Amino acid sequence: MDRLTNTIRPYAWGSTTAIPHLLGAEPTGEPQAEMWMGAHPGAPSRIDRGAGEQALSDVIAADPEGELGAATVARFGPRLPFLLKVLAAGAPLSLQVHPDLAQAKAGFEDEERRGIPIDAAHRNYKDPSHKPEMLCALTPFEGLCGFRPPLHSAELLEGLGVGSLKPYADLLRAHPEDAALREVLTAVLTADREEMARTVAEAAAAAERLGGPYAPYAHLVHEHPGDPGVIAAMLLNHFRLQPGEAVFLGAGVPHAYIDGLGVELLANSDNVLRAGLTPKHVDVPELLKIVKFESGDPHVLRPEGDGEEVYEAPIDEFRLSRFLLAPGAASRVLPADAPQILLCTAGSPRASELPLAPGESVFVPAGEKAELSGTGTVFRATVVV
Structure with missing residues (x-):
């Protein structure tokens, strides 16, 4: 058994206090977003078995069956299949989806074939793995997950009283669910950026004035003014978790975490397709291949079992x-x-x-x-x- 020394990732959306509070340490004043525990090559944990610190990924690579067991290696290959994190959102994360296994393999192989550097800002697929994930709240936790039924989104958009949102509401009412969600998300993400920035500003002002179900979206625009992801986020369900509750996010489900501290467990991958709420690369055509255009309520999980x-x-x-x-x-x-x-x-x-x-x-x-x-x-x- 090995005590882990772990890396804390300083992403801009991270809380400045939540992880230090958990660790009993003084805040540095800088954001501390994620503490990674595992063997992902991006930030592997380190262990010391008497000969100095080594990356857990290197230890496993030297003896996969000895560290992971023959059954794990036979089923998942010679690497730790999961990555555990403590995630501390002090500001909204990007609106994003993750590919399924076939999509990840195809996308990774395509970008490798085209010679896109693995660390390039416009690279979509960092590895050939899928990235299902689960988030369990340690504090009250807020986020967005999965599409609302199109008619519900139409009502939400119409309630803002912003004229430039009416065409989207009309589309949501006019087509079957898959087509309605696909057409509106595509239209939002490909709209003229100046016109969309004006729409976002008007929608944010209305959301702040109305409050209630609009409050989470007003919060988004403070962090990402003019971002079309603010309007895209209005197509999604808003959820809140109490400590001990969790959500599971499968492939193709659009989501964004907004605020809170949680334990996140995911397949050992870093593949993310972004739809907005970020200054990072947004590849709309590739994103639209990955998104599942179907509505559904976030399914809140509660732990089961004795002990x-x-x-x-x-x-x-x-x-x-x-x-x-x-x-x-x-x-x-x-x-x-x-x-x-x-x-x-x-x-x-x-x-x-x-x-x-x-x-x-x-x-x-x-x-x-x-x-x-x-x-x-x-x-x-x-x-x-």
Whole structure:
């Protein structure tokens, strides 16, 4: 079992206080957006087995079956299939979708064939993997997820009383769901930028005046004035999670996190297609290939089980569960059939002989016994084999 040293990513949308508060550290004044735990090449965790720190990705590459187990390697290949994060949104993230596995492989191979550098700003596919993800709230958490039914979006847009939004509302009413959502999102993202900036400004003023269901969208425009993603976001469901609740996001589902601290578990990928609320590259034609143009309410997940509380999700690359360790309770011996990362978010539990404080984590190779004891909250990330 190895204690992890993790990288904190300083993206501009990150909270300046949430991750330091979790870690019991003084804020630096700079945004701290994500703490990565795992073996993603972009920011692998580091471990020390007595010969100095090594990247977890290098340790796994040197002995995949020894670290991950034969079953994991046979099913997912010689790399850790998941990435665990603590995510701290102090401002809205970009409006985005992720590809499915076939789309990611095809897109990656195409960009490789065309010689686009992996770190190029206009590169869409960083790897050939899909990126389903789950976000579990540690504090009240707010976001956008999935399309509203077109008629509901039409009513929302009409309620703002902005004349330049009427054509979009008319389209939403005039066509079947798939065509309506596709036509309106395409129209919004390809509109003349000056005209759209005026529309966004008028919509934001109306949203601030009206409040209520419009309040989240008024907040967006403060961070991204003139961005067509503000109007695109009005096509999506707004959701709020209470601590311990989670959402699962599959391929093609448009979403954006707005505010809050959470534990995020995702397939080990960094493939993102953006639709707005960002200064980064937006590839509208490629985005439209990936988006699923279907409505649906965000499905809020609550953990199930006695002892180990599991967040059920239709994915095998990762499995998220939570332990609420009470004073005087018996220790919990964890299955050893797959690799796992354990993250403490509260209290002072122990992982076998290692004491954990909030924000600390450990990597447990497949085949190694792990036992949780003490008091506090521990999240467990592993795979389904």
